[in-house]
Amino acid sequence: MATPGISTDVGGPHTFPHKLVTFRTKEMLQDLYVVKDPLGSGRFGKVYLVEEKTTGKKFAAKQCACRRPSQRKDFELEIEVMNELKHPKLLHLFDAFFGKNEVTLVLELVTGGELFDRIADDSFDLTEQLAVTYLRQICEAIAYMHSVNILHLDLKPENILCLSPDHLDLIKIIDFGFARRYTPNTPLKIMFGTPEFVAPEVVNFDPLGKGTDVWSIGVITYVLLSGLSPFMGDDEQETLSNVTSGEIDFDDECFDEVSQEAKDFIHKLLQPKERHRPTCLECLEHPWLYEMPRQNLDSHRKSLAVAIINLKKFVSRRKWMRSINAVRAMNRLQAGVKKQSSDDLTKNMSKLNAK
Numbered sequence: 226m227a228t229p230g231i232s233t234d235v236g237g238p239h240t241f242p243h244k245l246v247t248f249r250t251k252e253m254l255q256d257l258y259v260v261k262d263p264l265g266s267g268r269f270g271k272v273y274l275v276e277e278k279t280t281g282k283k284f285a286a287k288q289c290a291c292r293r294p295s296q297r298k299d300f301e302l303e304i305e306v307m308n309e310l311k312h313p314k315l316l317h318l319f320d321a322f323f324g325k326n327e328v329t330l331v332l333e334l335v336t337g338g339e340l341f342d343r344i345a346d347d348s349f350d351l352t353e354q355l356a357v358t359y360l361r362q363i364c365e366a367i368a369y370m371h372s373v374n375i376l377h378l379d380l381k382p383e384n385i386l387c388l389s390p391d392h393l394d395l396i397k398i399i400d401f402g403f404a405r406r407y408t409p410n411t412p413l414k415i416m417f418g419t420p421e422f423v424a425p426e427v428v429n430f431d432p433l434g435k436g437t438d439v440w441s442i443g444v445i446t447y448v449l450l451s452g453l454s455p456f457m458g459d460d461e462q463e464t465l466s467n468v469t470s471g472e473i474d475f476d477d478e479c480f481d482e483v484s485q486e487a488k489d490f491i492h493k494l495l496q497p498k499e500r501h502r503p504t505c506l507e508c509l510e511h512p513w514l515y516e517m518p519r520q521n522l523d524s525h526r527k528s529l530a531v532a533i534i535n536l537k538k539f540v541s542r543r544k545w546m547r548s549i550n551a552v553r554a555m556n557r558l559q560a561g562v563k564k565q566s567s568d569d570l571t572k573n574m575s576k577l578n579a580k
């Protein structure tokens with residue numbers, strides 16, 4: 226279903242017509258695909274480049290440990306959600322396999338790398354105009370998800386990829402492992418996510434809504450324009466306390482190069498109460514995203530010099546944290562802990578609640 230007013234571009238060099246995927250057995254994976262180079266890894270799995278034997282077409286295969294029936298259910302939900310999502314800015318699923326101890330999702334290949342890695346490259350020139358281009362695409366994609374009543378619930382820089390080396394201005398949103406159906410008037414309470422990017426209602430175990438994703442988009446915007454993480458504390462517990470206090474400022478010198486419209490946009494998205502935040506469609510109508518591209522001012526085409534320096538540090542810190550989290554998650558999975566509770570957020574929230 227296309228949402229009125231939302232772009233319907235083709236989606237990328239490795240995309241394919243939308244298809245409904247069901248699980249097949251692991252043995253078929255080896256018959257059908259050749260595994261090539263590693264592409265990346267996360268808390269739940271490793272991602273490899275694979276080639277379909279009959280066609281030579283390239284895909285990304287995400288392999289995750291899956292030992293318990295509850296974990297299998299999580300992956301069934303992920304497939305169900307991806308089967309439902311048809312939007313050029315959202316990653317498509319091509320195939321899925323389950324074995325005794327693992328699940329493999331064969332996904333559309335995205336070759337441009339993680340957006341924030343690209344921005345941190347010396348050759349990349351980040352301007353506010355380009356930031357607007359990215360934010361418009363993110364809001365369009367999430368507006369579509371919300372229009373079919375699905376929440377992403379894990380929006381963070383690592384889950385935004387650039388389409389291809391030739392199209393670093395176009396993005397694709399990945400990772401629907403935490404996505405959930407949203408039924409209006411039915412409270413949805415979930416405790417997972419990534420501390421720096423989760424909304425206060427997640428930390429407080431209050432009902433979530435479409436605004437929960439909007440908060441994460443606000444945090445991503447803040448980081449993109451400054452290279453600073455607005456709620457980052459010395460440890461996860463402090464980060465979560467900062468999220469619940471919800472205080473942000475634009476005092477750092479990097480914000481001198483950022484427009485008032487951008488600051489107003491961030492301020493509106495980072496409202497502590499979920500219901501006070503704009504919808505994604507309203508975000509697209511905000512002057513920063515709507516009027517600025519039409520103004521085409523020189524000031525919006527200037528490099529965000531201070532933010533770029535900060536972003537390099539942000540990216541290396543996130544990489545370091547991800548490698549630690551990946552090791553911890555692997556240890557927990559090996560110990561048979563189920564997927565959701567493997568996130569550090571749960572542990573830290575119980576500490577917070579005990580305070």
Ligand SMILES: Nc1ncnc2c1ncn2[C@@H]1O[C@H](COP(=O)(O)OP(=O)(O)OP(=O)(O)O)[C@@H](O)[C@H]1O
Pocket residue numbers: 264265266267268269270271272285287316332333334335336339383384399400402
């Ligand atoms: N379709 C794809 N094409 C190319 N690279 C990909 C693709 N999917 C994932 N990757 C790479 O692998 C990394 C991990 O993927 P993903 O986020 O899906 O795994 P995860 O285990 O769910 O991670 P997380 O710890 O963020 O929850 C991504 O950040 C990206 O660098």
